[in-house]
Amino acid sequence: MTGVDGPTTVTGRRPGRIPVVLRDRSFRRYWTAQSLSYVGDQVTMVALPLTAVLALDASAVDMGLLWTLESLPLLLFSLHAGAWVDRRGRRRRIMISTDLARAVLLGSVPVAYLVGALTLPYVYAVAFLVGALAVLFNVSSYSLFPAMVPREHFVAGTSLTRGSFSFALVAGPGVGGVLVQIVSAPVTILLDALSFVVSAVLLRSVDVTEPEGDPTEARGYVWEGLRFVRRTPALLAKFVAGAGLNFFYSVYFTLLFLFAARELGLSAGMIGLVISVGAVGALVGSAVTTWTSGRIGLGATFIVGSFLYPAALVLTPLATGDRWLVVTMLLVGEFVSAVGLMLCDISGTSIQQALTPDVLRSRVQGAHLAVNYGARPLGSLVAGGMGTWLGLRPTMWIAVVGGAASVLFLFWSPIPRMRELPVPPDDHRRPVPEEAS
Known part of the structure; x- marks a missing residue:
């Protein structure tokens, strides 16, 4: 494959060089x-x-x-x-x-x-x-x-x-x-x-030729993004797994500060340090995703990231003992989790971009925001009840295990077999909204 300055990999990066884009x-x-x-x-x-x-x-x-x-x-x-x-x-x-x-x-x-x-x-x-x-x-x-x-x-x-x-x-x-x-x-x-x-x-200074808008006024136009996701097995699995990840992560994050302060005895400064290390993990994850997807495949990268993102946080409910040991465990967990988040987010977004026709891109992204972010406030609400009823540490365990288990939805989809970017089905290139019954 050839880029603007010579041979490139399928992901658009020559070894040791900046991305072509x-x-x-x-x-x-x-x-x-x-x-x-x-x-x-x-x-x-x-x-x-x-x-x-x-x-x-x-x-x-x-x-x-x-x-x-x-x-x-x-x-x-x-x-x-x-x-x-x-x-x-x-x-x-x-x-x-x-x-x-x-x-x-x-x-x-x-x-x-x-x-x-x-x-x-x-x-x-x-x-x-x-x-x-x-x-x-x-x-x-x-x-x-x-x-x-x-x-x-x-x-x-x-x-x-x-x-x-x-x-x-x-x-x-x-x-x-x-x-x-x-x-x-x-x-x-x-x-x-x-x-x-x-x-x-x-x-204002960006020069780009945009795809034309779709003037369709058919009934069900707003919901066509969700219907397209339902008809596309890879996207359906991605959305369901993503909703699970967001729900359980919201349970985890809602109680994290309370758990770290009350159960682990950490100061506000230490808690801030633990959270901030996620930014470093995010940078590392974004830097290695292209390389990883080129080695093990795009689908496998997405699955690995979807698992690492919640599973690394198991170090939080496991944390006990000396304060600096506790802080170290939390730092490692947040760092690895952030790397997993980037592997998951970048590869998953690439799969969604590749599978979605131009005419549906904004509606599918709107569906993504509604489904994934819609799970977050629900998780926060559940976290309060579970934390009070079961206790903080057991609820953190449920959040971590539940988040890691969300990856199972991906194995009953085409995603594990994706080595490179998928191609959208021909019959989805310009979908016709379903008539309301």
Whole structure:
């Protein structure tokens, strides 16, 4: 296989060289803009609540409502956002618009604070609207990716895009916390708003020929992404396993801080150190995924990652004894888990990209967000009851074992046999929505 500068591997990387996709200026700007938006999302999730606490004296009930409103758009709008983007097209323009709209919304918070007009309802409204715009950005970015990256370079490109997403997910809250400590919460929100402006400017300079929108108005259009997943065994297994992984990980993470403090006697600083090492594991995982998939196959990489991600966390309920031994066990578990997450996320996203026709990309991604992220609040709710009824350590064991067992769904699918990127079935290239009965 030949790339723009000579022979490359099927994953788009020559041994010892940077990925081919990074040699393209438009992709570099797209990736940088996407990364800035992802980091901005995570900083917002820290800076807005801290603004509510420090500037408005928010209570525990107020904070619970704020966290709910920040994540609620994922459940409410993911399917409809995917359908709207697929119908409309113009994905780059949508991404630019959502970046600028988030910059305006977030920029209004420090302004309202300075003039003494900031209230909790206003912060609630900003959190909800920013979350909704983030959903639109996500489904648009996902469906723009294949127009930016040749099919043979999907894994290398996904290693970069999903690597920056996962790194932002892990490191973003820490960046937000440090900025709040240094420059205050309102100023952090202002800097966050400026990052979205920079992202919009970068996207404005991207040169890409996008697939046309689908003007179909047939009944069931919104649900066609889910129906496509149901008809595609590999994607169905991926979604079911992903929902299980997210559910049990939410159970684990909801109780992690309480377990580490009460059962293991760790300080806040030690707990922060344990969590932050996940960012290093995420970087390592994103760096080795392309190499791993080239050696053992794309499907096997996905399965290995899906198992390592929860299974490595067994060191948490196992932890006991000397404090530094406990900390070491947790550090190793978080690091290996983050590596597994990247193996799973990058290879799984590449499989989903390869199997999904252009006309359905945003709707399938919307279904992915609804199913996977929809399992998280449910897991958090269950965690509270289980932790009270069974105890913290037994619940952590259930979370780890349940998450590892989720990988079993993948073995009854074509995924274990996938060496390289799969090809979407011909009859799915332009699906016709089912008529409502």
